[in-house]
Amino acid sequence: MLEAGEPAVTETTIETNGLRFDTIRAGDGDRLVVLLHGFPDNAGSMASLAAAAERVGYTAVAPNLRGYGTAETEIIPSDEFHVAYVVLDVLDIIETLGFEEAALVGHDTGAIAAYFAGKFAPDIVTSIVPMAVPPLFWENISDYPQQLFRSWYIAFFQLPQIPEAALRADDFALVERFWREWSPGWDYPAERLESVKETFRTPGTAEAALSYYRHMFHPISEVDDFTTDERVSPTDAIEVPTLVLGGETDGCIGPELFWDIDRAFDRTWEREIVADAGHFLHHERAAHVEALVTEFLTQS
Numbered sequence: 001m002l003e004a005g006e007p008a009v010t011e012t013t014i015e016t017n018g019l020r021f022d023t024i025r026a027g028d029g030d031r032l033v034v035l036l037h038g039f040p041d042n043a044g045s046m047a048s049l050a051a052a053a054e055r056v057g058y059t060a061v062a063p064n065l066r067g068y069g070t071a072e073t074e075i076i077p078s079d080e081f082h083v084a085y086v087v088l089d090v091l092d093i094i095e096t097l098g099f100e101e102a103a104l105v106g107h108d109t110g111a112i113a114a115y116f117a118g119k120f121a122p123d124i125v126t127s128i129v130p131m132a133v134p135p136l137f138w139e140n141i142s143d144y145p146q147q148l149f150r151s152w153y154i155a156f157f158q159l160p161q162i163p164e165a166a167l168r169a170d171d172f173a174l175v176e177r178f179w180r181e182w183s184p185g186w187d188y189p190a191e192r193l194e195s196v197k198e199t200f201r202t203p204g205t206a207e208a209a210l211s212y213y214r215h216m217f218h219p220i221s222e223v224d225d226f227t228t229d230e231r232v233s234p235t236d237a238i239e240v241p242t243l244v245l246g247g248e249t250d251g252c253i254g255p256e257l258f259w260d261i262d263r264a265f266d267r268t269w270e271r272e273i274v275a276d277a278g279h280f281l282h283h284e285r286a287a288h289v290e291a292l293v294t295e296f297l298t299q300s
Contacts, residue, residue: 008027008055009024009050009051010025010026011025012025014063014097015096016093016095016096017088017089019066019076020070021089022043022070023064024044024047024061025059025062026047026051026060027050027059027060028059029054029059030057031058031297032058032059032060032094032097032099033053033058033059033060033061033102033104034060034063034094034104035060035105035110036062036065036104036105036106036107036109036110037062037065037068037107037108038133039213040174040196040200041107041196042064042195043062043063044195045196046105046107046282047062048282049289049293050062053293053294053297056294056298058103059099061097065109065212066080066085067081067204067205067207068199068205068208068209070202071203073205074203074204076208078211081208081215082218082223083113083116083216083220084116084226085225085226087120087226088229090102090104091231091232101125102124102125102126103126104128104129105129105293107131107132108279109212111130111133112133114129114130115133115135115264116220119239120220120226120234122240123231124231125240127241127300128238128243129245129293129296131289132246132252132279132280132281134261135238136261137253140257140260141257144254146254147254147257150251150252150254151253153178157213158213164206164207164210167209172200172201175193175196175197179193181251181252182250182251182252182279183251185249185278186280186284188283192283235266236266237264237266238264238265238269240267241267241269241300243269243270243271243292243293243296244258244269244272245273245281245289245292246271246274246281247273247274247279247281247284248273248276248278250279250281251279258271258273272292
């Protein structure tokens, strides 16, 4: 998962709740931040942010999402590829590492998990930094018809079997297409792309990644393992300090969807649309995003 140039970052494995998570780790501070990648990606995309968090005194861990890059994927029931289970995984990881609380940084799918965690587990998740996905996405999408065209792949992923074949075709050429279209200005390193393709070559990973989309429309209130967990509680809005980051040139989710989001929050929140950056803003404007994130973490 790692590429050259992150000497402070190591690869490790976290075992919790019967699952193993291949994880990027940096630092040994007395505060914890968990960093969650999105689609199509893996934990290695968070290496630079983990190193930045380590420099301001954090222990930083970035696990692969459940189902990504592990042979154990096939033992996970298909209905447990709901983002609610990512939140539960995060809570388990925090406990397993010996912490009582943690901040959470998430990109794409990881951002959705961050919103749910900040909303339903404010006693454990102290602050969140969601990147590239706004809150209230589905509530607001009808106001922005262009976004329906950008989100064509979500409808496509609802089909059985065909999307898996399309994703694997031509050595995962669709991954490269998404990166190119969603971040049109990003000259992504070949080794970063190869790392992600290698993750997706692991049996079961493509199915797991697409399953998250197939469970996207299943309300979190109907996920029994989530709603019966004593660590989560019902709430109407996000109850922890939040920094929302979007990309000005994002070809996946337009920056206009980040504006009408005030009602999603019940506490202090901030927003920045990062100039000259698309969907993978934490790579395209790495130094700027790392400065924003570390400043927010140290002040919240």
